[in-house]
Amino acid sequence: KNEVEQSPxxxxxxxxxxxxxxxxxxxxxxxxxWLQQHPGGGIVSLFMLSSGxxxxxxxxxxxxxxxxxxxxxxxxxxxxxxxxxxCAVGTYKYIFGTGTRLKVLA
Amino acid sequence: xxxxxxxxxxxIKTRGQHVxxxxxxxxxxxxxxxxxxxxxxxxxxxxxxxxxxxxxxGNFPDRFSARQFPNYSSExxxxxxxxxxxxxxxxxxxxxxxxxxxxxxxxxxRLTVL
Numbered sequence: 001k002n003e004v005e006q007s008p009x010x011x012x013x014x015x016x017x018x019x020x021x022x023x024x025x026x027x028x029x030x031x032x033x034w035l036q037q038h039p040g041g042g043i044v045s046l047f048m049l050s051s052g053x054x055x056x057x058x059x060x061x062x063x064x065x066x067x068x069x070x071x072x073x074x075x076x077x078x079x080x081x082x083x084x085x086x087c088a089v090g091t092y093k094y095i096f097g098t099g100t101r102l103k104v105l106a
Numbered sequence: 107x108x109x110x111x112x113x114x115x116x117x118i119k120t121r122g123q124h125v126x127x128x129x130x131x132x133x134x135x136x137x138x139x140x141x142x143x144x145x146x147x148x149x150x151x152x153x154x155x156x157x158x159x160x161x162x163x164g165n166f167p168d169r170f171s172a173r174q175f176p177n178y179s180s181e182x183x184x185x186x187x188x189x190x191x192x193x194x195x196x197x198x199x200x201x202x203x204x205x206x207x208x209x210x211x212x213x214x215x216r217l218t219v220l
Contacts, residue, residue: 031207033208033209035211040213041143041194041196041213041214041216042211042212042213042214043149043196043198043211044211045208045209045210045211048208086148091207092137092139092154092156092161092162092200092207092209093139093151093154093162093164094139094141094149094151094198094209095151096148096149096150097148098148099148
């Protein structure tokens, strides 16, 4: 069993829909990261969380340390949000989740 | 400020050859980590260097080695290439060693071994 699990693995949504991606982890952490990877391969850091909730534009990330669970929400989804979303835990050594491939249709 | 840069962007090698990948961190960042991402999978940690010292190593064979230079740039070397080494190699930099610090990723080097 992976130390970091994500669900769903694949997600197709219509433009404007509210999207939730979930991440569960089994190791102790000091921080959890949400990352976005586009088809070209580049990885962009979206959030680093150690508690509570963070918001940036249409993206919201939450974490529940006691339950070892985090969620990434996208409000009013848009085709440009299509990418692989990855959660990762760790500091200098990230342990990556399995990734969620999101496709938003116009 | 420039982000993390990696060179080359693409590389084709044959089995048994040696390859050197290069990474320049964000200015002021002292930590560099290397990851291997095989197609369809998540990245796997290979090495971390901080202040020119190896601070962490993933589950990779000794054919993989790395070093960090006084300007904090880094090289990843892979000897005796195997077909299974074909992957996207990602470099990430961060300010410090450990702690809850965000890593910033480069665009990656795509290595194809024939």
